[in-house]
């Protein structure tokens with residue numbers, strides 16, 4: 019009987035064998051605690067595999083967890099060139115796969131095992147008496163449909179957000195017809211120049227969204243259009259400006275990431291794609307045989323687009339359904355742990371900065387339960403692996419009872435001072451300037467703070483993630499609350 023089936027052992031369950039889940043397992047093993055890693059996919063880094071053709075923008079030196087490195091090097095592994103930018107596939111093949119195969123980890127990693135629910139063992143969420151100190155029950159379902167329960171002393175949910183895309187419709191809701199149009203949807207990061215080429219060659223592709231995934235798709239489509247006649251590209255964005263994606267450039271601490279926006283801006287300027295700003299999708303009208311009608315508006319102007327394939331690069335949201343029985347303290351807007359949310363809130367944050375944070379910031383009312391990694395950022399888009407590695411180092415130290423190590427949080431990323439949450443101005447050519455100098459909102463060491471002198475920490479993107487940077491004023495539906503917190507008093511913007 020494996021330790022997975024032998025539930026009385028009360029190990030620490032880690033949900034997800036992505037970079038952060040496996041890093042958590044490495045830290046647990048180093049501290050002599052048995053992990054049970056439960057992964058829905060068939061191998062490590064299953065989510066990353068889905069965008070394996072894409073090159074990341076942080077070099078290897080930021081992508082390897084310290085405990086994972088120690089375990090790997092002890093078995094003769096050599097780290098890849100620290101300055102090289104790996105593709106998603108390289109991240110898995112050269113790091114996550116060898117890590118998951120280490121003799122000290124492999125027996126504890128279970129693939130094809132999806133966590134469907136987490137609860138306190140023996141009681142439901144409403145029961146307070148006798149709750150503290152009770153183990154967790156983690157319910158899993160295999161691909162073959164078999165259910166198994168694992169009892170754990172603590173749970174680290176590092177299941178990412180890749181599996182749950184934001185809908186394409188307005189209001190944060192799927193548009194009527196969106197589910198029925200699923201056969202036209204190509205995901206957030208299709209392999210346009212590789213495995214998915216035939217879906218796009220000679221077709222009309224619609225790209226929805228304004229993040230790095232959209233930029234990657236647009237650049238690949240433009241390359242395809244050079245060699246595949248008839249390939250057309252329409253790019254729709256909700257905001258009145260594409261500045262948030264163009265941003266970056268030379269101001270980006272990760273140069274490859276900065277170049278993405280600059281190249282997309284050039285494509286628009288050269289007329290190689292059609293950009294429609296201020297676009298809202300009202301409904302989809304799928305055809306039985308033929309293009310998909312996307313019916314919407316650009317401002318007040320009705321627009322109907324007939325497209326063959328849709329790249330839905332609208333970002334992701336966390337799956338909190340499986341955590342319904344756990345007492346969580348999540349921010350109602352960002353869906354991140356409530357102490358972390360103000361530090362990363364996309365309404366105000368323009369960059370990948372975040373103050374170092376660990377177990378105390380990530381704790382929930384149900385002690386011993388943590389959301390870490392990409393999922394800990396909820397709906398905020400600026401997560402970096404290195405942040406997750408520090409999160410799980412601190413969480414595991416706390417689980418091991420090493421309070422001092424848990425509280426000594428540090429994030430080994432370059433200090434930068436360029437991230438700004440100032441509103442921006444975009445000229446007719448799409449050139450972006452900051453409207454005013456800013457000390458940065460909520461990026462100081464002490465957390466949310468407007469105009470503090472503390473230099474933000476982390477990797478500036480130079481890309482204006484902060485919605486407040488886009489400059490498009492929302493229709494006023496009620497009086498704004500009086501200015502008070504960080505950056506209060508600004509008109510709401512999208």
Ligand SMILES: Cc1cc2nc3c(=O)[nH]c(=O)nc-3n(C[C@H](O)[C@H](O)[C@H](O)COP(=O)(O)OP(=O)(O)OC[C@H]3O[C@@H](n4cnc5c(N)ncnc54)[C@H](O)[C@@H]3O)c2cc1C
Nearest residue numbers: 034036037038058064074075076133177178391392402403
């Ligand atoms: C195109 C792209 C480029 C990026 N570039 C960078 C970069 O340059 N630098 C950087 O630091 N970050 C980058 N990121 C962000 C990066 O994806 C994350 O930092 C990293 O993958 C997050 O790791 P994670 O372990 O938290 O989540 P994930 O990598 O998403 O791993 C979560 C795992 O959990 C599994 N899972 C999900 N649900 C369940 C469940 N219910 N039960 C069991 N298992 C489950 C998934 O299959 C997956 O294997 C990029 C992301 C994208 C999409």
